[in-house]
Amino acid sequence: MTVLVTGGAGYIGSHMVLELIDAGEQVIVLDDLSTGFRWSVPPAATLVIGDAGDQALVSRLIDEHGIDSILHFAAKIVVPESVADPLAYYLNNVVKSRALIETAVAKGIKSFIFSSTATVYGNAGASLLSEDLPVAPINPYGRTKVMTEWMLEDTCKAHGLRYAVLRYFNVAGADPKGRSGQSTPRATHLIKVAAQVALGRQLYFEVLGTDYDTPDGTCVRDYVQVNDLAHAHLVALRHLREGGESIVLNCGYGHGASVLDVIKVVKEVSGVDFEVRISPRRGGDPARLVAKVDRIRGLGWQPKYDNLADIVAQALRWERFLADRKAA
Numbered sequence: 434m435t436v437l438v439t440g441g442a443g444y445i446g447s448h449m450v451l452e453l454i455d456a457g458e459q460v461i462v463l464d465d466l467s468t469g470f471r472w473s474v475p476p477a478a479t480l481v482i483g484d485a486g487d488q489a490l491v492s493r494l495i496d497e498h499g500i501d502s503i504l505h506f507a508a509k510i511v512v513p514e515s516v517a518d519p520l521a522y523y524l525n526n527v528v529k530s531r532a533l534i535e536t537a538v539a540k541g542i543k544s545f546i547f548s549s550t551a552t553v554y555g556n557a558g559a560s561l562l563s564e565d566l567p568v569a570p571i572n573p574y575g576r577t578k579v580m581t582e583w584m585l586e587d588t589c590k591a592h593g594l595r596y597a598v599l600r601y602f603n604v605a606g607a608d609p610k611g612r613s614g615q616s617t618p619r620a621t622h623l624i625k626v627a628a629q630v631a632l633g634r635q636l637y638f639e640v641l642g643t644d645y646d647t648p649d650g651t652c653v654r655d656y657v658q659v660n661d662l663a664h665a666h667l668v669a670l671r672h673l674r675e676g677g678e679s680i681v682l683n684c685g686y687g688h689g690a691s692v693l694d695v696i697k698v699v700k701e702v703s704g705v706d707f708e709v710r711i712s713p714r715r716g717g718d719p720a721r722l723v724a725k726v727d728r729i730r731g732l733g734w735q736p737k738y739d740n741l742a743d744i745v746a747q748a749l750r751w752e753r754f755l756a757d758r759k760a761a
């Protein structure tokens with residue numbers, strides 16, 4: 434059986450491709466390379482450069498390669514950009530997802546897995562966020578994800594397509610074998626930025642708000658390692674292929690770390706006591722996002738890298754690799 438991975442040249446998608454190949458699957462990657470990299474797709478997968486919303490292309494790929502499942506990672510993912518240019522986000526993340534889902538239905542695809550986000554919970558405030566909470570996204574990016582979740586839910590009721598929506602908490606780290614990592618040059622994710630500061634690529638680290646209602650005043654997040662996250666998709670894919678019901682799954686470890694906790698670990702692991710400055714909140718950051726994880730654990734998902742120091746070490750190693758690659 435062959436799997437189509439949209440967005441497979443990106444950060445999370447490229448780890449997914451590695452996971453699928455390691456599991457013996459045939460993989461076709463469809464990516465427009467808008468933020469992904471040709472070199473991050475391993476030679477064992479077939480890279481097709483194109484648009485996930487191109488119905489003629491996707492139909493042809495399904496026919497030619499006997500694709501039975503689609504894993505849909507392709508999206509624009511920058512929250513402030515979605516606030517500045519919402520229509521670009523509704524086009525890429527909603528309109529093109531709609532086209533892809535329509536093609537999946539027309540071609541009789543059995544299993545569809547969609548990359549969603551903890552951002553759909555907005556400022557829910559619960560100490561552990563359950564999949565059954567009402568969604569309340571607070572920015573256009575989060576709304577595009579909710580809209581696609583709803584399209585899948587409604588389509589599944591009307592047609593034979595079954596789906597898994599995976600709501601990622603804060604994705605971090607890099608492949609322990611050094612085959613992929615977060616390569617986006619201006620990524621704003623905390624662990625990526627802190628690793629860059631530790632390696633001297635930026636002068637200081639800015640803590641964005643210390644007046645939240647949390648134990649140390651900084652935001653708390655559930656940091657999930659990217660290979661563990663990819664493995665969660667494999668677990669969800671097996672669930673669907675074995676006839677399981679459509680399902681929404683939180684992907685996190687079920688415990689949180691504050692911004693200051695993360696900085697402490699980055700300093701310890703890197704051995705660099707870099708400068709940290711306190712800045713005001715950036716706006717739109719929920720104080721706490723930590724997953725309730727019983728449901729995905731119930732499917733048999735067993736994470737291997739639930740350790741912040743290991744995740745940080747992987748991120749540092751990948752930043753060094755990127756720097757060496759640039760210098761070469």
Ligand SMILES: NC(=O)c1ccc[n+]([C@@H]2O[C@H](COP(=O)([O-])OP(=O)(O)OC[C@H]3O[C@@H](n4cnc5c(N)ncnc54)[C@H](O)[C@@H]3O)[C@@H](O)[C@H]2O)c1
Nearest residue numbers: 440442443444445464465466467468469484485507508550
């Ligand atoms: N990184 C995170 O912390 C995080 C958290 C929650 C959810 N997600 C979701 O996970 C998915 C992957 O995110 P990522 O961090 O790997 O981002 P990324 O930008 O590294 O990857 C996205 C990939 O999709 C491709 N792409 C975008 N639009 C496309 C289109 N119309 N057709 C074909 N390819 C297209 C890009 O070129 C890129 O390779 C996204 O759906 C994102 O919303 C990410």
Ligand SMILES: O=c1ccn([C@@H]2O[C@H](COP(=O)(O)OP(=O)(O)O[C@H]3O[C@H](CO)[C@H](O)[C@H](O)[C@H]3O)[C@@H](O)[C@H]2O)c(=O)[nH]1
Nearest residue numbers: 550551552602603621622623626639640641652692718722
């Ligand atoms: O330089 C920085 C960068 C981040 N932070 C803080 O670190 C925390 C985590 O920020 P990230 O940008 O790493 O992640 P977010 O929680 O904002 O969002 C990420 O995780 C979400 C799910 O929880 C969504 O999926 C979203 O797409 C993804 O970017 C926040 O409190 C943020 O204010 C800093 O203090 N300084």
